[in-house]
Amino acid sequence: MRSAVVAVDVDGVLAADAALAGGEHVLAGLGYRMYEFAGPGPDGRAAAGTVWLNVDHGAWLRELHDRGAELAWATSWGARAADWVAPRLDLPEMPVIEVPNHGPAFGWSPKCGPIRRWVADRPVAWLDDSFGGKELGWAEDRRNDGVPTLIVPIEVGRGLQRKHIDDVVAWLDTDVATYLAR
DSSP, X not given: OOOXXXXXXXXXXXXXXXXXXXXXXXXXXXXXXXXXXXXXXXXXXXXXXXXXXXXXXXXHHHHXXXXXXXXXXXXXXXXXXXXIIHHHXXXXXXXXXXXXXXXXXXXXXXXHHHHHHHHTTSOEEEEESOOOSTHHHHHHHHHHTTOXXXXXXXXXXXXXXXXXXXHHHHHIIIIIHHHHHO
């Protein structure tokens, strides 16, 4: 049986917004570092700006990887997450789930379809700051069908927290371990 997937967003999860967090001083106090980005944005046009990343996030995600989870990018950053974000957080090679670059509609995140197709019948934990609301029902339906599924909402102004990783670790150790032992 194949491993569980942890689908990871960038903006609002790994990359914090200083204005939403309460200022650059708040982010710095939380362990974030400022990086300057210049390159193609999600729409392919040139983009430049400050990106706040926390190296602890890389260690935490590697912990999930070391426990046997497959980490996958599920972000409008697309391949740029693999070649720009990953090295700054010392993340392992991660596949990219190609997702649209727009917000939720009709109660669904536009990422849900691509993630569902990509993970198929594999267990999945999805870390994101922008859900449409119906993903919780989809996750419950999958769990009722015996496929471990965990939706992990991240507060955009705070980003990924240790408690989120602890929730995924507990899910891997209980739900996924039971599923894989069948």
